[in-house]
Amino acid sequence: MEANMEQLLEKIMSVQSRSDSVNTSLFDKREHIEKLHRTCNLLRKVQFIYDLPDRLGKCIKSEAYADAVKFYTGAMPIFKAYGDSSFQDCKQASEEAIAIIIKNLQGKLFSDSESIQVRADAAVLLKQLDFPVNNLKTKLFEKLEQSIAGIQLNPVEISNVFGDCSAHEAAIHQFVEAVCAFRVIFPDSDEELVKLAQDLATKFEYVKSRIGPEYLLGVLRVIWNDVLLIDEVLQEAALSSHSLEDGSEQSSLDVVLDASTKAVLQGSMNILMDFRKILDDDSGILLRLRELIIDWVQEGLQDFFRQLEDQFLQFSGRSNPSIQAHGLAEGAQGDKAFTGLVLVLAQLSAFIEQTVIPKEVATSFSGGSVRGHESGPAFVPGEICRKFRSAGEKFLHLYVNMRTQRVSFLLKKRFTTPNWVKHKEPREVHMFVDLFLQELEVIVKEVKQILPHGRRKHHRTDSNGSSASSRSNPLREEKLGRSNTQRARSQLLETHLAKLFKQKVEIFTKVEYTQESVVTTLVKLCLKSFQEFVRLQTFNRSGFQQIQVDIQFLRIPLREIVEDEAAIDFLLDEVIVATAERCLDPVPLEPPILDKLIRAKLAKTEEQNLISS
């Protein structure tokens, strides 16, 4: 066994040595062959260059421009390196040939009779030849624009010559083809094309209602961005919201609201009807595009509502900084206008959410499933509803905030100006109640114009304050039977313990889109502010009595304005209790004196009303 292995090894060694020797002996020859091979290649290339002008000429004759360009661009590097020395003649000749080719290609590009593909190819080739294609592009574009001008869309003419619409159609078709060609040739020129189509579309605006959807078809083929159509609608909607800016007169607020609700509803209905007409049309391309169109429309509407909401928000956002700039001290007309507008926006959002989207828009859609599943359905009514609902609530809260800020300012002035510890005996009801009631009147008027009446019982779960607090409970015992004396005494006797056993009243409830709700919420918040301001002061006996008189006077008018009387009574009592706690010597006024002061004030107010009316 070992002997065999040794033999094997010997044999392998000898084979190896022999092959090595063969290798080395052939080495020189191999090198030589490679050198020759390389030289052969070079010669071939040189031959190619020399042949180039002839070849180009042949290509021109046979119109095989692609090959010509390919040959030429292949030879370019050599021309660049050696064109001035060895290959001068060749270079010149080929350049002449190329110039001819370029001219021919240009001619092809501009001629309308050639097929689109050929023209596209020509453009591509020209680009490869480093020819400034953009000039061509602009020239071609100009041609297109001219052709648009050629299309006459005079509405009068059209309506008169309705029967002769075929010529008009032909013009449109031509235009359409030209634009398609353009698109293929210059694939990255969509923006300009869209602009062009927009111009055409604006011309169509006037015609749309008369001619109907047929011509829209032609335009649709060209316009492949669906938002374009919706843009027009957006313009209409923007116009309507601009008209809101003029709503500076209070009495016209409800007119504004009516107008804007109608605009939104009608506008969307009209668009949908138009599209429906288009879809019902049975022409060939439509059947194919049907699903796509439905999707486009959905997308477009989605976008539209989104943009509408953004516009709304922008609107209210715009109103905010200017209010801050004005300063709350000024009751400028502009300020009032903004609060009214905010309320209108709130109601409008609610209207859109409740009526427009669910009933009208969503039910018009059926079908349309071309969009891939990843992107989801194009029109999501739920999402839009949610957006508008939150926007509406935001506006409502904004309105409430704006109003309470004004009243807060009033109350602040009232409480921080006098020195309550050294207050004099109350001679009359303080005039700030007049200002306060005036503010409330303004609010009530505004709210009446815009919001509907409502009868809705408040639910515990709607509370956004603490419902475990002593201020939360749906019912409250009637206190109307108790006389003034009893009430005065009982207030002072109240301790925390007594409060806990008293039935609770809900203060921080959810604001609804109804007159009563908004007004009640506002009054409650104002009275709470009252209580907070009172807690920051210290009163002497007269100061306390002054507050008592003011509060007692406010009871009656507030009860009339507000729906939840129990809550208001409770809050007014809370103010008195808070004042008593902060008073060094809380002795209330005797009820007869209280009544006398209030009657005096009522008489005075009546007098003033008689004088002013």
Next chain:
Amino acid sequence: MQAASSGIGYGLKYQARCISDVKADTDHTSFLAGTLSLKEENEVHLIRLSSSGTELFCEGLFSHPNEIWDLVSCPFDQRIFSTVYSNGETFGAAIWQIPELYGELNSPQLERITSLDTDSCKIKCILWWPSGRHDKLISINEENLYLWNLDVSKKTAQEEFMMIWQSSSTAFPYIQTKPQVQSQDSAGMLHKLSGGAWDPHDVSSVAATCESYLQFWDVRTMKKTISVECSHVCSVDYHPQKQHILVTAEHESGIHIWDLRKPKVPIQELPGHTHWTWTVKCNPEYDGMILSAGTNSTVNLWLASTNHEELTTERQVDSSARWVDPLLNTYSDYEDSIYGLTWSSREPWIFASLSYDGRVVVESVKPFIPQK
């Protein structure tokens, strides 16, 4: 959101507004609360959370001469605190010390270290520098800011500088005895200071809340620096970790988070409370966690983003699906408006709140801490 009652309660005898975390106490989680009663004898309670975290008990009860409008515990000495008090007519401020071995005395009396008396109007609050040992104090009254040198051992507080609020822009390095004429706005209302905060990152920067804006001062030069507009601002708190970030509470507009490098517009706005947002406090450890207390008897826990870039990029993307409610939780187990609010620095997931009826509620926010 109605949360079940999960907090630990403690009752003060009378109405109260102020509660402060005893930062310097590293062994226990303690709070100081002071009452606000016009006619009764007022008290300061030293409340401690038991080690099991389930009970609050009174570690010390001290009587205090007048009703307390502001109480702040000294950040470097757990037995020292400042109060702003009033007897109904005049206001005053003083630094107090809890006596040593108070636990063994029958009725321990507070030792008054010194008073911070100024001649003019209503003092509003006292600021200690929150980031460590610093021997200066700032007191804010309705018209001016005062900088005091505090020497605890000598029991003196020397008024060092007075920063005048409403005069011309030149600063006065010496003490003024007569208050300057104040400017008035078009409605004849005086702009009054109501509170403030000391920047924990910069010992020379102080923010004071005025009615419709936040005014910043440089304490070294005694000059006003920038001002940030916000309506009816009543409370301000600096972010404890990030410089330039602070949070304001405004009565009606809610909570705003500001980056002082871009003071025109807040980085984020949070809705706040249904009525007034009274006070706002940033968590000492968890970035973006903010507590706010309001007059609608609730305390809200928020998670805000204090990173400006993060917020702007989010706005660009349609985040309707990803929108996260910054309101983490609402604590509503209160009977009255809540005026006092503080985080514990020893256990930063715990906060104490004080409602006007004297009820202290200590809660833990552990379930809401964002997982990293």
